Amino acid sequence: MSQLVVAGGPGFVPPSTSDFDLPSIFGHSAYSTKPVFLVALSVILISVFFIAASRKAAVVPSKLQFSGEAIYGFVRNSIGEEIIGHEFMRFVPFLFTLFTFVITNNVFGIVPFLQFPAMSHVGFPYVLALFSFVIFHYVGIKKQGLGKYLKGIAFMPGVPKAVYILLTPIEIATFFLVRPLTLSLRLFANMFAGHLLLLVFITGGDYMLHDSHIFMKVLSPFSFAFGIGMSFFEFMVQCLQAYIITLLTALFIAGALADEH
């Protein structure tokens, strides 16, 4: 058994962060790598799907219209109206775009041949978090005025003044640093780890299949089976993460709109 481990040890190259640095497709530009094309593809697919779904809107909806409306309805009612309250309609376009964009790119991670979640490159989630960050602060400042908004963030009412020394730095860090960071890093980390997990099982299974030892060949299908099982698990994570980033954005907007904290 120990011989097996030794024999199997040095030959297998485990997947690493370098597997995420995909080569440029045209020339040597950083703007023509696979994630960039996948993001562009996602935008095209989302546009085509929802234009087709809403084009011939009928009282008795077709299957396409029904599925389009179901996704829209989910974002509008379960996230927008539920979290933000009576002013929610203004934010539905952004929330809906965010949700469909993230979920499509995430699910690309398990679609055969595409098989790469663009959000596993941290730059994409950073931009999305930046949008959320700018929007919820802008909404808060617009609604309450700059001074009142910042005061609401930094000074919790009903606390002895001395305690502000402890609490105010935490509040400011939460609103201006931790929120955008957790928003983006959570999405990034989930997609990164998920892709790595699938790589381990699939490349591991492939390696075992081509190993000379019969024992490894016999065990190889188990690795592939795990890879397939994990793909279903990943699908769940991908949907959940798209939901969570949208939900949190809605919560931050709701917080900025609320008159007092």
Add this chain to the structure above:
Amino acid sequence: MAKKPPAANTGRGRTDGNGINDGSGRFGAGNEEGAAWSIFGYLISGLIIWGGIGLGLDHWLHTHFIALIGLLLGAGSSLYLVWLRFVRR
């Protein structure tokens, strides 16, 4: 990571942006999840800020214990803040 998907919401009660309901209706699944993430954010901030200040002071004064005090202070303040925001209302 693998939480159960959100259940259907009753759609009653307002949220205050920290993801907690004001008690006028039932808690929605989304609100609970939001509250959990908000609390997580506060705890992280407390540790980073006060732990970081402690670490800076340690570095400056060539000591080794202020970072620990900072972390404990940060954790304590965060918990107090969470209590203020989510429990006392």
